[in-house]
Amino acid sequence: MHDPPNYWYNIVPDLPRPLPPPRDPEDDYIFSRIEILPKLFPSELLDQEFTAERYVQIPAEVLDSYRRIGRPTPLARAVRLERFLDTPAKIYFKREDLSPAGSHKVNTALAQAYYAKKENIQMLTTETSAGQWGSALAYACAMFNIKCLVFMTRSSYLQKPYRKTLMKLYGAEVLPSPSDCTDVGRNLLKERPEHPGSLGIAISEAVETCMKNEGVKYAIGSVMNFVLLHQTVIGLETMKQLEEIGEKPDIMVGCVGGGSNFAGFIFPFVGKRLRDGEFKDTRFIGVESKASPKMTEGKYVYEHGDTAGYLPMLKMYTVGRNYVPPPIHAAGLRYHAVAPTLSLLIREGLIETAAYTQEEVLDAARTFARVEGIIPAPETSHAIKQVIIEAQQCRRRNLQKTIVFCFSGHGLLDLSIFEEHTE
Amino acid sequence: MHDPPNYWYNIVPDLPRPLPPPRDPEDDYIFSRIEILPKLFPSELLDQEFTAERYVQIPAEVLDSYRRIGRPTPLARAVRLERFLDTPAKIYFKREDLSPAGSHKVNTALAQAYYAKKENIQMLTTETSAGQWGSALAYACAMFNIKCLVFMTRSSYLQKPYRKTLMKLYGAEVLPSPSDCTDVGRNLLKERPEHPGSLGIAISEAVETCMKNEGVKYAIGSVMNFVLLHQTVIGLETMKQLEEIGEKPDIMVGCVGGGSNFAGFIFPFVGKRLRDGEFKDTRFIGVESKASPKMTEGKYVYEHGDTAGYLPMLKMYTVGRNYVPPPIHAAGLRYHAVAPTLSLLIREGLIETAAYTQEEVLDAARTFARVEGIIPAPETSHAIKQVIIEAQQCRRRNLQKTIVFCFSGHGLLDLSIFEEHTE
Amino acid sequence: MHDFLPGTSKERVLMVYLTAGDPCVNGNIINILSESGVDAFEFGIPMAKPKYDGLVIKASYRRALENGATLEKIFQFMRDLNLDHKIIFTYFDYAKNIGIEKFMSYVQNAGAEGVLFPDLLIDYLDELDKYIEICKQCSLEPIFFITSSFPHNLIIKLARLKPAFIYLGLMASTGTLLPITISRNIRIIRGLIGDTPLLVGFAISKPSQIMDCVRAGADGVIIGSAIIRLISQEERGSAFRENLRNYIISLKRALEA
Amino acid sequence: MHDFLPGTSKERVLMVYLTAGDPCVNGNIINILSESGVDAFEFGIPMAKPKYDGLVIKASYRRALENGATLEKIFQFMRDLNLDHKIIFTYFDYAKNIGIEKFMSYVQNAGAEGVLFPDLLIDYLDELDKYIEICKQCSLEPIFFITSSFPHNLIIKLARLKPAFIYLGLMASTGTLLPITISRNIRIIRGLIGDTPLLVGFAISKPSQIMDCVRAGADGVIIGSAIIRLISQEERGSAFRENLRNYIISLKRALEA
Numbered sequence A, B: 001m002h003d004p005p006n007y008w009y010n011i012v013p014d015l016p017r018p019l020p021p022p023r024d025p026e027d028d029y030i031f032s033r034i035e036i037l038p039k040l041f042p043s044e045l046l047d048q049e050f051t052a053e054r055y056v057q058i059p060a061e062v063l064d065s066y067r068r069i070g071r072p073t074p075l076a077r078a079v080r081l082e083r084f085l086d087t088p089a090k091i092y093f094k095r096e097d098l099s100p101a102g103s104h105k106v107n108t109a110l111a112q113a114y115y116a117k118k119e120n121i122q123m124l125t126t127e128t129s130a131g132q133w134g135s136a137l138a139y140a141c142a143m144f145n146i147k148c149l150v151f152m153t154r155s156s157y158l159q160k161p162y163r164k165t166l167m168k169l170y171g172a173e174v175l176p177s178p179s180d181c182t183d184v185g186r187n188l189l190k191e192r193p194e195h196p197g198s199l200g201i202a203i204s205e206a207v208e209t210c211m212k213n214e215g216v217k218y219a220i221g222s223v224m225n226f227v228l229l230h231q232t233v234i235g236l237e238t239m240k241q242l243e244e245i246g247e248k249p250d251i252m253v254g255c256v257g258g259g260s261n262f263a264g265f266i267f268p269f270v271g272k273r274l275r276d277g278e279f280k281d282t283r284f285i286g287v288e289s290k291a292s293p294k295m296t297e298g299k300y301v302y303e304h305g306d307t308a309g310y311l312p313m314l315k316m317y318t319v320g321r322n323y324v325p326p327p328i329h330a331a332g333l334r335y336h337a338v339a340p341t342l343s344l345l346i347r348e349g350l351i352e353t354a355a356y357t358q359e360e361v362l363d364a365a366r367t368f369a370r371v372e373g374i375i376p377a378p379e380t381s382h383a384i385k386q387v388i389i390e391a392q393q394c395r396r397r398n399l400q401k402t403i404v405f406c407f408s409g410h411g412l413l414d415l416s417i418f419e420e421h422t423e
Numbered sequence C, D: 001m002h003d004f005l006p007g008t009s010k011e012r013v014l015m016v017y018l019t020a021g022d023p024c025v026n027g028n029i030i031n032i033l034s035e036s037g038v039d040a041f042e043f044g045i046p047m048a049k050p051k052y053d054g055l056v057i058k059a060s061y062r063r064a065l066e067n068g069a070t071l072e073k074i075f076q077f078m079r080d081l082n083l084d085h086k087i088i089f090t091y092f093d094y095a096k097n098i099g100i101e102k103f104m105s106y107v108q109n110a111g112a113e114g115v116l117f118p119d120l121l122i123d124y125l126d127e128l129d130k131y132i133e134i135c136k137q138c139s140l141e142p143i144f145f146i147t148s149s150f151p152h153n154l155i156i157k158l159a160r161l162k163p164a165f166i167y168l169g170l171m172a173s174t175g176t177l178l179p180i181t182i183s184r185n186i187r188i189i190r191g192l193i194g195d196t197p198l199l200v201g202f203a204i205s206k207p208s209q210i211m212d213c214v215r216a217g218a219d220g221v222i223i224g225s226a227i228i229r230l231i232s233q234e235e236r237g238s239a240f241r242e243n244l245r246n247y248i249i250s251l252k253r254a255l256e257a
C-alpha cells in the first residue's frame, strides 16, 4: 500500500438503526447548544457531522498532509510478543504512533485545521490535559499556518512541561487554565489564584474565546461524528494492508476514550459486516479504563458531549459529565462518554467492551515495551492488555486467531509513569 | 523501495589512500590496547573492522530487525521548509528518527547485539551520557534477548530521568557512574560519594566490567569502522530512494559526533565518486558543534578512540581526548574526534566541514520544528542549520540545487532544551 | 394527500407548520396562508419538553401552554378549520402516554390525514409495524420522519411501505440553520426512495433554499419557525398581513420555479 | 628474491622475522632456523618508538637497544651472516631521519635484498616513486607492505610495479592475534594482484594458520613474534633447540602441504 485512501468512511448510513440526533436540553428555552455550533466549528465539519454520504472525499491538501505524517502508517506484526506469549495467535498492530505529534489524534487535527484555513478562520482553540490532543492540534495548525490557542489545565501545565514545550515549538499559544484571558478564567482566579483547573474549565475558556472572537473556532479531539469520520483512515488502511498479506482479522482491539481511534480503526470493518456480512465472525473489542467505565458500567442516555456542557447532548454511554474519574496516567481515557455511533453499536451488541485498572495496564505496557521495543501511550496500553489476554486465550485453546489492534500513540512523553513504577 | 539493502558498504577499499591502522601508544611496552580488543568486542565485529571486502552481507536476522524498526526509513521532502525559506532548492531528509529508540544509533546497536548473541555473549555493556546511544543499545539487546548494562554519567542519570526510564523499560540495567560495581567506580565514590561522573569514567567502568567478566562485551556507538559500516544502510537506502524519484544530490549534509551517521549517509555516494566519478560535483558537508570543533580546528593525529584511553589510537581529526567541551545539549557531538575514514576523507579535501554554536543551532531547530512539525535532536539540528544556510544561498543565487540531509534523531526526549529558551 | 402528491406528477407542496394552541395562530392567519398558496398544514401539539425543537418552536409551545392549550381544545380547533390538508406533528413518547390507539383516533376525528412522529423510528423503531397497523385502522396515511443520519437500508425499507410522504428533517433541530449541504443530503435520500413523495423541512426560510431543495429532488418543503417568527410579532396590522402574504408568495414561487 | 619466488612456480616461502641486535638472536639460532627450513630472514632495526609493533617485538627492540645495538653494529651483523635471503624491516620515518639514500646504501652493503617500510604507503604515499627509484639505484628489490585496509586501486597499482613481493600484514600490529578472517582478506588481495608474490604475516604462529593462508592464495608466510617468544626463553639447552627445530619443521610442513 503506497498511498492513503482518498476518502473517509461514514458509518452512519450503515448503522443498524437511526442515530439519535443531537439535542438541546429539553427544558432550556433560552440557550440552544445546537444553534451555537456554527460559532464553534468550521462549516464543512458541521456538514460532515450530518452528511448522508457513505464516503467523504479527503481533500487533496489533507491527503498531502497525511502523506507528510507518514500515511499509510505501517501495519506491523508483533512476532516477538507472539513468541513471548507462546501463542499460536498472530498479532498485528497499526502504528499510529509514528506521526510527529505521536498519536492518531493528528488525523482529525489536520482535517479540522484544513477546513478552518479554507474558511479563513484565523485561529483554532481547544483544551488539553495530558497534551496529546493539544500537540496534535498545534502540529496541524502549524501545517496549515493558522494560529492555535490551547488552554491546558494548570496542573498539567506545571506537571507536563514537555507537552507544553512541544505545542509552543509548533507555534501554539499555551495558556494554563484557568487563565486571565477569559471571564470564566478571571473569575476563578480571583477566588483562587493558583486554581489547578479542570478539563471543564479549559473547555469553557476555549468556547468563550470562540464566542467572543470572530475568526476563532473550536477544535475537538473525539466524540463528534466528523472526528470519527476522519479517523477511519486508520481502518481503511488496515483493511487494505490485511488484504495485501491475505489476513482476515478475527479480533480487533482498540482503547476507548471518546472512541475516535477505536471507531476509526474498526468502522470500515463493521460497515462491511453491516452491508454485506463480511467480517461477521470478527470480534470488535473496545477497552476502557476502570477509572471511567462508561461502556461497562455507564448508562446509554443523552448527555453533553463535553464536560462543560456547551455542546449539544448526544445519546451515548456515559458515566455522566459531572463524574470525576480518579487521576490516571491515561488522561485520554478519562472522558465521560463514548461517541454516539460507537455507543449505538455497543447497544446493538456488535461491539464488546472491557475495562482494566491502571496497574493491569501498566504491566501490559511494560511487557510490550520490553518485548517489542516500542513504548505505548498509557491509553494504548489498555488495548495491549486486552490483546495479551486474547492471545493467552488462544494459547490455552490452541487457536490460530488473527488479532489486530490499534497502536494509537507512543508514550515517549509519558515515560514518567513508568519511572514511578520501574524502580 | 520496499526492503532495506542486504549488504553494508565498506568504504575502506575505495579510499584515496591507505587507512592508517590502529596503533598502540609507541612508548607503552606493557599494555596493548590492540591486544585487548578481542576481550572487548565480538569477533565478527573485529573481523568487519579489518575486512578487505567492499560489500558486507547483512545477516538475515539483522535485516529482520531492520525491517522491524521501519527500514527502509522514509526519505521525506521538506516542502514547507523550502517554501518558508523561499528557496528554489529542493530539500530532502532521511528519517532516522522514526526507529523506536529515536535515532540512527540503533542501526549499529542491532548489528552489535546480533553478533554478540551469535557468539553466545551474555551481556553487552556501554556508557552513555545524554542517553541516545544507551537507549539504542538497550533496545537492540531487548530485541536479541541479551542483557544490557549501561553506565550513565551520574549527572545525566539525575537530570535525564526519561532516558534512564526508557533503557530500563527495555530491560537494561542502568547504573549511575561512578558506580560501586567496579574498582574504578568504588575508588572515585570513596573520595566523593556524589561524584557527577564523566564519559571517560563511564567507559572505564564498562571496560573494566568486560575485562573482569567472561561473557560480557563492550558496545560502541561511533568511530569504529564497523559502526560506520553498519550505518551505511542509511546512505544505501537514500541512494536508491533518490534514484527512484530521479534526483541527484548536489549537497549532502549530516551532523558529526564521532561521524557515524554522516559517514553512513554519504559513504555510498563518496564511494561511487571514488570508484567511477559519479557524484563528483556533489558537496558533502559534515557539521560539528563549536563546542568540540575537531574537524574545523582539531589536528589530524593519532588519538585514542575513547576518552578513557582504553581503545587503540586511531588517526583522526581530534581536539584531544582530554579536551573538556563546554556542556551542550547536543551531547552526542561532544565527542573529541572523528572516525578515521571520515578524517582521511576530510584531509583529502573530499568533505567540507562547518561548526556552529548552540544558539545558532537551536534557532534552526526551532524553525524546523515549527515549519516541518518534526522535532529534531539537538545533534541533528546542526545539520539543519547548515541546510538552511545552503538553501538561503540557493535563493540568493537562484540555484535549484537538491539538498539532502540525514535527520539522525528526534528530540522528543530533549524537549527541555527548548523549554529553557522558549519562554 | 395522494390527490396532490401523486408521486409521478410534478406538483409541489408548500406545507406550513404551526403550533396548535399558540395564541399567534388563528383562523385569520391560516386564511392568509391558505390564500397565499400554502398547500397543507402541520399542527404541532404543544408540550413542556420537546425533544428536537429549536428555540422558536419551543417558545411557541410555551405560549400555547401558557394560553391554556389542552389536547381537547387543540383537536377541536383543528376540526373547526376548513382545510384540505392537515397533519399532526407530535412525539411518539407523548402519544404513548395517552395511548397510541386513542391518540390516533383523536387525529382521525380532527380530520387530519396523518400524524408525524419525529421520534418514532429513532426511539421506537420496534413499534413501526404497530404504527402502520393503527394508521390503517384509523384510515390515516403513514408518514415517516427521517434525518440525514438514518440508515440507508431503513430509508429504502420505509419507501417500500408507501407512506403518504417521507419527511426529511434537514437540520438537527427545528428552526436551527446549520451549514449542512442540504442539496447533497436530499439527492442521496431521493436516490434511495425512488418516487416516494419527499418533503423536507427544518430551518427553511428563504426562497433560495427552497429552490435548492427542489432542484435536489424534494417534492415539497415545510416551513415552521420562519412563519412562527413572523406571526409572533407584536405588530399585526395590514402591513404585517401584506408581508406575510408576499412572503408566502415568494416561497411558493421558488417552489414552482 | 625472484629466484625462489618466480610467481608461477608453486614454491612457497617461510620467512622469519628477527630483531637485529636482540641478544636472543645469534648465529647459532639463525643456523638452527636455516637448517630446519626457513627460506629467508627479515631483520628489524630496533627503535624506541615502533609504530605498528606488538608487545613481543617491542620487548625485543628494547632488549636490543639495552644491549647497545647501533645501526652500524646491526648492519655489520647482517653482513656477517651467511644467508641466501635476507631483507630489512624498518620504518620509513626512521630511514628518512638518516637519509633514505644513505640508509638504502647501508642495506645494499649489508647484502640484504630489499627493505620493507611498513609505513611507506600509509604515511609517505607521495614518496613511493622515490622509493622505487632508489631501490633501482641500489639494486634492491622493491617490497610493499600493505594491510587489508588498503585501497584496492592502490594494491592493483603496486602489483603492476612488479615488486619482489607484497607483504600483507594480516593483523593490526605484529604478534597480536585478532579474530580476523584472514583467508577472506588474502583471497581478496590475491584477486587484485594477479601472480605477484604475496607473503603474509603478523600473529602467525600455528601450522593451521599457515595452511589457511596458503589455501587462500599466499605464497609464503612470515613468522615473527612466535619465534621471538620461543628464543627469548631463559632455558636454551638442547631441548630448546630441538623444540625450535621441530617447530620450524611443522611450519614448513604446513606451508608445503
Ligand SMILES: Cc1ncc(COP(=O)(O)O)c(C=O)c1O
Residues within 6 Å of the ligand: A103, A104, A105, A132, A133, A221, A222, A223, A255, A256, A257, A258, A259, A260, A261, A262, A331, A332, A333, A377, A379, A380, A408, A409, A410
Ligand atoms: C494515544 C491516545 N490513544 C487513545 C486516546 C483516546 O481517545 P479516542 O478514544 O478518541 O481515540 C487518546 C486521547 O487523548 C490518546 O492520546
Ligand SMILES: Cc1ncc(COP(=O)(O)O)c(C=O)c1O
Residues within 6 Å of the ligand: B103, B104, B105, B132, B133, B221, B222, B223, B255, B256, B257, B258, B259, B260, B261, B262, B331, B332, B333, B377, B379, B380, B408, B409, B410
Ligand atoms: C541523534 C544523534 N545524531 C547524531 C549523533 C552523533 O553521532 P555520530 O556522529 O556518530 O552519528 C548522535 C550521538 O549520540 C545522536 O544521538
